[in-house]
Structure formats: C-alpha cells, structure tokens
Amino acid sequence: MINDMDGSVEIQRNELANRFNCVPSQINYVISTRFSTDKGYYVESRRGGGGYISIKRLNTNSPGEYLMHIITSMGDRLTQHACEVFIQNFIDYEVVTEQEAGLMKAAISDKALASVAPEIRDETRAAILRNMLLSLTI
Structure with a gap:
C-alpha cells in the first residue's frame, strides 16, 4: 500500500x-x-x-544519510535478533552487499560474543554494529 x-x-x-x-x-x-x-x-x-x-x-538521499539516521536512532543495547533486522534492512535498501551483511552477522552473533559477559553482551553488540556502520559512512 x-x-x-x-x-x-x-x-x-x-x-x-x-x-x-x-x-x-x-x-x-x-x-x-x-x-x-x-x-x-x-x-x-x-x-x-x-x-x-x-x-x-523515510526518504534518504544517500546510503550514508540512511546509515547516519540508523546510527543516531539505535539504542545502546541490541539483541542479536534486533541487529539481524537492521542488517536485513541494509540489504533491502542496498546499503550493504550480501557478503558484507554476512560479515556483520558473524561479528554480532552470540557465538562471536560468547566470551563477553552476558550482562554486557547486548551493549557490546550495539557498539560493534555502530562502529561497522560508521566505517561505511566514511
């Protein structure tokens, strides 16, 4: 619609x-x-x-503008599922390739963060995703 x-x-x-x-x-x-x-x-x-x-x-004139909107609106804590929703939207909006999305998903997965204490895992995950997105805007 x-x-x-x-x-x-x-x-x-x-x-x-x-x-x-x-x-x-x-x-x-x-x-x-x-x-x-x-x-x-x-x-x-x-x-x-x-x-x-x-x-x-939301109308964004460039992928960088879209990413900056996401960076400023995402919280300080993100579950693996929430990150995967973001990443799928990045694919849908053609901000990242499937290969880049795969790397992002691997980096924020519970498996990759297994050595991080569970009480700070979602904060760490949000920081990782935020830094990856910032690197894409440069």
Whole structure:
C-alpha cells in the first residue's frame, strides 16, 4: 500500500485494524513492531475524526544519510535478533552487499560474543554494529 502511495499512507485506525486483522486498540503495538524507524518508517498518530495514522517511508538521499539516521536512532543495547533486522534492512535498501551483511552477522552473533559477559553482551553488540556502520559512512 505504501509503495502505491509514493512512500506514505494515511489511514483510519479502524481500517488499519481490519487490514491487520486485529482490534483497533492493538494498532499502536502492531504499528510499532512493523513500521519502526529502524525498519525505515516514520509513524504519526492523530486523534479525533476516526483516529488517523500516517505512515511514511523515510526518504534518504544517500546510503550514508540512511546509515547516519540508523546510527543516531539505535539504542545502546541490541539483541542479536534486533541487529539481524537492521542488517536485513541494509540489504533491502542496498546499503550493504550480501557478503558484507554476512560479515556483520558473524561479528554480532552470540557465538562471536560468547566470551563477553552476558550482562554486557547486548551493549557490546550495539557498539560493534555502530562502529561497522560508521566505517561505511566514511
């Protein structure tokens, strides 16, 4: 739907609930998991008049701009799964090659970080991914 609307869509909360087969009260959760900034979207919710939600695909003029957006929006702790979601989006947006993505996934994996204490593993993983992304922007 967003692809058909030039990168953005505005939809009523009830209509969106029907589309995702959930009740309207679940929409915020559904939106936050499917259309987050780390997946390349900006969401704006407006109350009144049926409760409209606006979803916009983030437009970046260059891969470097996209990466800087991700670097500034990613948290200080990332699970392996969260990193893999980021990396898949980098492939989808043609920011990295499959080979580069494979190297990134290997570097942030639980296997690679096995010697890091579990309580700081997600912080270490986020720092590794952030540094790899910064090196791509140079």
